[in-house]
Amino acid sequence: MKNINYIFLFLFLSLLSSKVSATEVCTEAQEPPAGKPTNFDINASLNKFDAAKSAFDGIPNVAYRNMLKASYMAAQFGPGAPYDLKNNPNYMSSEGFGNWFYGAAAQRMGYSASQATRAGSIVQQYQNYRNTGHADVGDLGKMGEGIIDSVNGINLDNPGDKTKILGGYDYSENVYEEDPNSDSNPDSCNPLSSLASTSGYGGGWVGGSSTGFFMSTDTSCILACSSGYATIIDL
Structure with missing residues (x-):
């Protein structure tokens, strides 16, 4: 009986030790x-961006790619x-987590940290233009000036957004990339975490995309899709 108690104690301490080491893997920024939504699988989503990058890397024309x-x-x-x-x-999700995940996804797509933050600043100008509560609506x-400044490296994003983008970028590059079990856990900073259930998503949940591209309802389908799925094609 005493041996059994020791076994349970050992297992408990091992689990506790794993939890501590999991939280020490990441910096506060990472x-x-x-x-963060409890039903959002960070690593599974980043894996889809890995697949997208692999598909795009096969396009020989650099400008088109x-x-x-x-x-x-x-x-x-x-x-x-x-x-x-x-x-x-x-x-x-919170706005902070949305920016953090955008930074992580941008890294998986092969963008530099500078490109990721500049793009975030450019998007902010478009959001300001559309936001009825903003002075520049x-x-x-103003939107044109802001976009030019953003392209030239002037950060016009909301305060704190750039920091969150860079934190997600850092997670993707130095935590997710180095995690041998990223395929089996939703968060490499907290590998013992579990997900709440989700109804999932298909294509865009509001009116679709206005970029001149269809969004696939199967996010693993990038350039070559089976019958019945929309492919991402140049219109």
Whole structure:
């Protein structure tokens, strides 16, 4: 009986030790920020961006490849798209987590950290243009100036957004990439975490994409899709 008690104690301490080491794997910036949906599988989603990058890398024309990659990212993160996590009714994440995951996905797609933050700043100008509560709503001139400044490296994103983007980028590059079990756990910073159930998503949940591309209802289908699925094609 005493031996059995020791066995249970050993197993308990091993589990406790695993939990401690899991939280020590990541820096504060690499950890998913507050507002992460309990039903969102970070690593499974990043794996889909890995598959997308592999598909795009097979396109020999560099300019065309880069255009397709940029359009794909817009189709995934634009308003009403699956990874518009703050507004997606299946997730309703915090804005901070949405920016963090965008940074992680941008890294998997092969963008530099600078490119990821500049793109975030550019998107912010478009959001300001559409936001009825913003001083620059409907001002094409302001949006144009902001986009030019963003392209030139001036960060015009909301305060804190750049930090979150870089934190997600760091997670993707230095935690997810180095995790041999990333295929089997939803969060490499917290590998013992579990997911709540989710109803999932198909294509865009609001009106689809306005980028000139169809979004697939099967996110593993990028350029060559089976019958019955929409493919991502240049219109």
